[in-house]
Amino acid sequence: MSDHHENDFHKHGHQPDSYHFETRTIHFGGEIDPHTGAASVPLYMASTFHHFSLDEPPRYDYSRSGNPTRYELERYIAQLEGGVRGFAFSSGMAAITSAFMLLSAGDHVIVTEDVYGGTYRLLTTILNRMNIETTFVDMTDLERVKAAQKPNTKAVFIETPSNPTLKITDIRATADWARENGLISIVDNTFMTPYHQRPLELGADIVLHSATKFLGGHSDLLAGLAVTRDERLGEELYKLQNGMGNMLGVYDSWLLMRGMKTLGARMAHAERGARRLAEWLAQHPKVEKVYYPGLAGHPGKDVHERQASGYGAIVSFDTGCGERTKKLLARVRIPIVAVSLGAVESILSYPAMMSHASMPPEVRRERGITDGLVRYSVGMEHIEDIITDLDQALADL
Amino acid sequence: MKIESRLAQIGSQHDPATGAINFPIYQATAFRHPQLGESTGFDYSRTQSPTRKILEEAVAELEGGDRAFACSSGMAALQTVFSLFSQGDHLLVSLDLYGGTYRLIEQVLSRFGITASYVDTNDLEELERHRTSATKAVLIETPTNPLMMITDLEKVCTWAKKHGLLAIVDNTLLTPYFQRPIEWGADIVIHSATKYLGGHNDVLAGLIIAKGEELAERLFFLHNSIGAVLAPHDCYLLMRGMKTLALRMERHQQNAIKIAEYLKTHPMVEQVYYPYFPSHPGHDVHHKQSSGNTGIFSFRMKSAETIPHILKHIRLIAFAESLGGVESLMTFPSVQTHADIPEEIRRRIGVDDRLLRLSVGIEHVDDLIADLEQAFARAQKEVGGVFA
Numbered sequence: 091m092s093d094h095h096e097n098d099f100h101k102h103g104h105q106p107d108s109y110h111f112e113t114r115t116i117h118f119g120g121e122i123d124p125h126t127g128a129a130s131v132p133l134y135m136a137s138t139f140h141h142f143s144l145d146e147p148p149r150y151d152y153s154r155s156g157n158p159t160r161y162e163l164e165r166y167i168a169q170l171e172g173g174v175r176g177f178a179f180s181s182g183m184a185a186i187t188s189a190f191m192l193l194s195a196g197d198h199v200i201v202t203e204d205v206y207g208g209t210y211r212l213l214t215t216i217l218n219r220m221n222i223e224t225t226f227v228d229m230t231d232l233e234r235v236k237a238a239q240k241p242n243t244k245a246v247f248i249e250t251p252s253n254p255t256l257k258i259t260d261i262r263a264t265a266d267w268a269r270e271n272g273l274i275s276i277v278d279n280t281f282m283t284p285y286h287q288r289p290l291e292l293g294a295d296i297v298l299h300s301a302t303k304f305l306g307g308h309s310d311l312l313a314g315l316a317v318t319r320d321e322r323l324g325e326e327l328y329k330l331q332n333g334m335g336n337m338l339g340v341y342d343s344w345l346l347m348r349g350m351k352t353l354g355a356r357m358a359h360a361e362r363g364a365r366r367l368a369e370w371l372a373q374h375p376k377v378e379k380v381y382y383p384g385l386a387g388h389p390g391k392d393v394h395e396r397q398a399s400g401y402g403a404i405v406s407f408d409t410g411c412g413e414r415t416k417k418l419l420a421r422v423r424i425p426i427v428a429v430s431l432g433a434v435e436s437i438l439s440y441p442a443m444m445s446h447a448s449m450p451p452e453v454r455r456e457r458g459i460t461d462g463l464v465r466y467s468v469g470m471e472h473i474e475d476i477i478t479d480l481d482q483a484l485a486d487l
Numbered sequence: 488m489k490i491e492s493r494l495a496q497i498g499s500q501h502d503p504a505t506g507a508i509n510f511p512i513y514q515a516t517a518f519r520h521p522q523l524g525e526s527t528g529f530d531y532s533r534t535q536s537p538t539r540k541i542l543e544e545a546v547a548e549l550e551g552g553d554r555a556f557a558c559s560s561g562m563a564a565l566q567t568v569f570s571l572f573s574q575g576d577h578l579l580v581s582l583d584l585y586g587g588t589y590r591l592i593e594q595v596l597s598r599f600g601i602t603a604s605y606v607d608t609n610d611l612e613e614l615e616r617h618r619t620s621a622t623k624a625v626l627i628e629t630p631t632n633p634l635m636m637i638t639d640l641e642k643v644c645t646w647a648k649k650h651g652l653l654a655i656v657d658n659t660l661l662t663p664y665f666q667r668p669i670e671w672g673a674d675i676v677i678h679s680a681t682k683y684l685g686g687h688n689d690v691l692a693g694l695i696i697a698k699g700e701e702l703a704e705r706l707f708f709l710h711n712s713i714g715a716v717l718a719p720h721d722c723y724l725l726m727r728g729m730k731t732l733a734l735r736m737e738r739h740q741q742n743a744i745k746i747a748e749y750l751k752t753h754p755m756v757e758q759v760y761y762p763y764f765p766s767h768p769g770h771d772v773h774h775k776q777s778s779g780n781t782g783i784f785s786f787r788m789k790s791a792e793t794i795p796h797i798l799k800h801i802r803l804i805a806f807a808e809s810l811g812g813v814e815s816l817m818t819f820p821s822v823q824t825h826a827d828i829p830e831e832i833r834r835r836i837g838v839d840d841r842l843l844r845l846s847v848g849i850e851h852v853d854d855l856i857a858d859l860e861q862a863f864a865r866a867q868k869e870v871g872g873v874f875a
Contacts, residue, residue: 335562
């Protein structure tokens with residue numbers, strides 16, 4: 091091997107901080123296999139690893155505890171989010187479950203009011219049996235968060251923008267308050283991804299992702315990711331991941347990295363389209379309300395602009411009634427009508443009957459998740475095709 | 488249909504679109520709804536996915552249960568089952584249990600107010616002594632790992648039923664090819680499918696099989712909500728492995744018996760723990776409830792000193808954790824799989840610094856014995872006069 095090649099190997103392990111986000115998604119340190127020069131991380135399907143000697147335990151001994159392919163992904167997301175330890179889980183819910191299990195029986199957690207239905211279900215039907223107490227709060231107002239604090243409060247769980255009504259929480263103010271009060275702050279960053287928003291840089295302790303969504307980006311894998319701000323929380327979360335065994339498989343770890351390489355390009359395209367779509371919907375006579383943090387008049391717009399570099403690819407809107415929405419869902423041709431979001435294909439969801447079906451109807455209505463509300467996840471199609479399609483679907487409703 | 492035929496046919500002829508002999512890997516996470524309120528049966532792949540469904544149905548049938556659930560690892564299967572319990576609940580668990588299970592109970596579940604007593608699960612008097620009004624379940628491993636202790640499934644499952652406790656059986660070491668605990672009264676069977684079912688040391692997976700629709704529904708809810716589900720590619724690999732389960736188990740057993748017999752007469756070995764031997768205290772019960780022997784057993788060396796040398800010199804057999812693969816693996820339980828169990832418990836049950844565990848693969852048995860022979864000989868030479 092020539093010196094030239096060796097220098098190249100060395101160079102590829104190093105990422106100057108000056109690199110822009112898009113460059114770091116490609117040159118993240120693991121992109122070149124040091125043994126063969128392969129331009130893609132190999133899939134180490136091994137469940138177990140040989141110990142060459144009893145005195146020198148190998149770096150990896152069992153894939154649940156650590157796997158070279160999964161490790162590259164975990165390092166990759168930690169770097170993109172600006173944290174110290176990353177963890178890959180079998181689904182977003184597995185990541186969220188693990189984060190909540192940092193708490194113990196008797197602890198209390200304050201959670202964003204219109205949190206994802208699955209998180210709501212976990213807290214109100216499973217973790218409640220383990221005596222984890224939850225208060226759901228409208229986090230657009232920090233005073234309400236403060237008012238919810240109890241002597242046994244241990245954590246604050248933020249989703250911003252929230253799902254599906256895209257309410258904004260001030261991450262820095264909430265995380266600062268949490269730190270002053272000795273609470274862990276956890277942010278579900280699924281909607282923004284580190285491309286638009288990096289909560290750890292704003293003071294949060296843990297960032298979570300349903301990587302099934304924008305990070306994976308192709309509706310072809312389930313995955314959850316977590317990144318911690320410090321080693322101590324990282325070690326606690328590692329014990330849970332290894333102890334409960336809900337880590338991500340090797341093939342899906344690789345597939346996720348493959349998706350993440352195009353994150354910048356995908357997010358930029360989808361966000362541009364979503365901005366155009368939100369403005370178009372806001373002018374449409376058949377649409378009663380549009381939820382998008384980029385629209386003038388969105389109550390969280392200023393806060394969002396301070397903490398994120400874009401508005402994201404999700405636009406929710408309300409047609410005013412369930413009947414009209416059902417017609418709309420039957421008429422659209424471009425988006426797949428399905429749960430999930432954040433994919434190359436546009437996805438149109440009906441929260442009341444899909445993602446938030448596990449929430450009781452009265453709680454749902456209280457949170458603005460009406461029978462007329464739909465959530466549009468803008469994909470990689472051309473935005474004018476998306477608008478033309480919606481225009482024909484909304485006509486004569 | 489015999490089990491060999493069912494195993495070979497897993498997933499075949501299930502794809503209506505093409506007739507493909509192997510079921511396709513559906514990577515899709517989301518599924519289009521034909522119209523609102525209508526579903527193809529698949530909405531979101533955490534809840535259910537086509538490839539996982541084929542695997543789960545096959546496993547439920549093999550174990551004689553009503554429904555099965557595939558999880559991201561054996562520990563995830565266990566954690567999902569443990570989520571049935573609530574603060575204040577109490578479990579009866581085998582004293583000789585996998586270190587990861589012990590760690591999960593003591594480091595995680597204990598923080599949520601769920602406690603366990605570690606008992607000899609074959610001893611009804613001891614079970615009765617530790618049973619309280621808060622006891623909800625008994626978790627049985629038979630044979631146990633690594634000491635191969637046997638529990639009478641019929642006896643203990645009947646006792647559990649009488650007291651309204653769930654009987655949960657970890658069937659990892661025998662697989663449904665040799666033992667089907669639900670037929671003896673178990674409510675839930677779990678597997679680390681990473682082991683014999685997968686069989687190739689190339690996939691982590693866990694399985695839960697439930698008997699009874701109500702229990703199955705509760706487990707389905709937890710499986711979906713906690714989200715520690717098995718991915719489609721790994722479901723495929725697991726099914727692919729299971730197609731050769733019958734062949735592999737036969738060969739594992741054949742090889743293990745020969746090696747266990749070889750070790751039994753070896754002057755450096757004090758004892759071999761394997762229910763195949765008529766002298767094993769659980770021999771009769773084991774052969775009543777199982778149709779064969781697993782490919783793993785443990786043995787105690789006369790001298791602890793020889794162990795590092797043996798582990799250094801084995802060539803064909805790899806020194807690694809895990810078991811149940813086509814490759815032979817040797818494990819030193821006290822520092823590997825069972826390191827998280829306090830020394831006091833380990834000593835009481837005999838997982839000490841003289842115990843080795845051998846997962847016998849499907850290589851030719853003569854090569855495996857030759858590898859042990861040379862490693863033992865070199866170890867003896869290096870340790871010196873001790874055995875001279």
